[in-house]
Amino acid sequence: MARAGLTADRLTEAAAELADEVGFDNVTVSALARRFGVKDASLYSHVRNAHDLRVRTSALALRELADRATAALAGRSGKDALVAFADAYRAYATSHPGRYAAAQLPLDPDSAAAEPARRHAELTRALLRGYALPEPAETDAVRLLHSTLHGYVSLERGGGFGHQSRSADASWAAALDALDAVLRHWP
Numbered sequence: 001m002a003r004a005g006l007t008a009d010r011l012t013e014a015a016a017e018l019a020d021e022v023g024f025d026n027v028t029v030s031a032l033a034r035r036f037g038v039k040d041a042s043l044y045s046h047v048r049n050a051h052d053l054r055v056r057t058s059a060l061a062l063r064e065l066a067d068r069a070t071a072a073l074a075g076r077s078g079k080d081a082l083v084a085f086a087d088a089y090r091a092y093a094t095s096h097p098g099r100y101a102a103a104q105l106p107l108d109p110d111s112a113a114a115e116p117a118r119r120h121a122e123l124t125r126a127l128l129r130g131y132a133l134p135e136p137a138e139t140d141a142v143r144l145l146h147s148t149l150h151g152y153v154s155l156e157r158g159g160g161f162g163h164q165s166r167s168a169d170a171s172w173a174a175a176l177d178a179l180d181a182v183l184r185h186w187p
Contacts, residue, residue: 019098
């Protein structure tokens with residue numbers, strides 16, 4: 001019988017919280033069981049295994065990130081949309097580092113868990129519609145945007161900009177200006 005109060009959703013949310021506290025790589029079924037004061041076996045009626053828990057956490061993070069991107073994009077286009085989208089992305093990575101790491105987990109594209117990733121990709125394409133890029137340029141721009149944002153927040157979170165006198169915020173704004181220029185004048 002399942003322990004009262006434990007559900008797959010509650011475990012997933014707790015795993016996401018744990019990821020933000022100790023890092024996504026340190027989220028295990030055992031660590032989660034300790035958090036709830038139960039034996040590991042108690043969790044297996046709600047999650048199949050550690051991989052299932054990681055996939056659920058990734059899907060939760062991608063949903064949250066897509067929700068923030070949706071709110072940021074509302075009523076905006078062009079550079080305003082780009083900046084709002086990028087700022088939402090960066091803020092999420094900063095405030096939820098473990099969840100952000102979970103959002104980078106490769107997911108089976110045919111699984112239901114991949115739906116939030118598809119939604120996030122569609123939001124990126126919606127942002128890019130303001131730049132009127134034809135295919136395959138739009139796909140290239142999606143990849144450029146994700147690479148730039150992910151690279152920047154990863155370096156920033158890892159302390160990669162601490163040795164410079166220019167603030168990371170100023171460089172972020174300059175990077176977004178450069179992205180906007182590239183997107184407006186796609187080669």
